[in-house]
Amino acid sequence: MAWGHRLATVTPRDGRGFALTFDDGRRADCDLLVGADGARSAVRPLLTDARPSYVATLVELTVRDVDRRHPDLADLVGPGNLWCVGANRILAAQRLGDGDLRVGISSRAEHRLHGKRELLALFDGWDARLTALIDAADDAPVPRRIEALPIGTRWTHRPGRTLIGDAAHLMPPVGEGANQAMLDAADLAAALAADPADPDAAIRSYEAAMFARTRPIAEMSARVQAMMLSPTAADDLTRFFATGPTG
Ligand SMILES: Cc1cc2nc3c(=O)[nH]c(=O)nc-3n(C[C@H](O)[C@H](O)[C@H](O)COP(=O)(O)OP(=O)(O)OC[C@H]3O[C@@H](n4cnc5c(N)ncnc54)[C@H](O)[C@@H]3O)c2cc1C
Incomplete structure (x- = not known):
């Protein structure tokens, strides 16, 4: 067993099994x-x-040390998850074990959700107690493509x-x-x-x-x-x- 090696290529061996190469140049064979x-x-x-293929975009934000720094948001989310479902968009938040809040915004707006300003615009007109989850985020939003196989x-x-x-x-x-x-x-x-x-x-x-x-x-x-x-x-x-x- 070897951890921490990214598989780069797989080549069928003559007879049976495969020759594997990893991105650090390491090689291995397997049956x-x-x-x-x-x-x-x-x-x-x-x-x-x-x-x-593309299913949706999930933009992740983190609110650190939520109990101490944002007790109002800690109360809003409670001990587990909060889901706010709108038209073609979801604002969700989850309490993590380390005291941070993970905020997730899902939509089908591929390529358009990069900054807090765009995210707040997506929830224009929503209750400020909910959009505070976006305002309070500590780092830049991280957009992720959600995909699925056929x-x-x-x-x-x-x-x-x-x-x-x-x-x-x-x-x-x-x-x-x-x-x-x-x-x-x-x-x-x-x-x-x-x-x-x-x-x-x-x-x-x-x-x-x-x-x-x-x-x-x-x-x-x-x-x-x-x-x-x-x-x-x-x-x-x-x-x-x-x-x-x-x-
Ligand atoms: C936002 C979100 C929420 C989710 N919520 C849930 C949930 O509530 N419940 C649930 O059951 N599932 C949930 N899932 C799905 C779940 O995370 C995945 O189905 C699960 O992690 C799949 O496990 P896996 O081991 O197949 O793949 P992964 O967890 O993706 O593990 C694959 C591993 O392979 C490694 N790897 C990749 N390429 C290479 C390479 N070339 N060489 C070597 N190593 C490589 C990666 O580094 C990784 O460690 C969620 C997924 C997302 C995106």
Whole structure:
């Protein structure tokens, strides 16, 4: 095991396995390659041409030491999360374990949300007690592209390689990705341990079960993400909690 090495290239070896090179020049060989390298997986192209596409923009801000410096905001957010849902936009805040607040602004305004002024303009007319979350932020806003793989991404089994987690099924972030990633890891490990003499049979059975398990979750995640950033998100969300995801 070697931490802290960024995989740069993967080359199939003659016969079986792969030669790996890392960005610091280090090299390694492996017989079985499990891509657990997230949304922009370097291993994924060995199995599929599927590429993530844009879903939304999440701009992150941090309010440090919130209890001492902004007790009003600490009270507003409370011990967990605060979600304020508007038309095509969300203002959310989460208390972190270190006493900071992580503020997240989601919208579909790709490339346009770089400064506090643009963010405040997005929430023009909102209650000042809510936009204070933006005013109080300590560092420059950090915009992040939220992406997802096409729903139902799958591949034909190829020997000696597979994917788990976001590398396999990057979904809109509505609360499932980490759970599915951990389940993938446990299922793959169990399949390999149950059939150590035939790792490709184990990978085949893992992949079949993973594709079937994650497809409906990716569909649900896309539906919830679209609902959360819709023009009628607040009403839709109320209905969702009253009647369930298909209501
Ligand atoms: C805003 C947001 C909120 C979320 N909220 C939730 C939630 O509430 N619940 C939930 O279940 N999920 C949530 N998720 C999704 C969750 O974070 C991911 O699904 C999960 O982290 C995927 O785990 P992973 O191990 O597959 O990928 P990652 O956590 O992305 O880990 C991949 C690792 O691979 C490393 N890596 C990448 N490229 C290389 C390379 N070339 N060489 C070596 N290493 C590499 C990275 O450094 C990283 O350490 C959220 C995601 C976002 C963006």
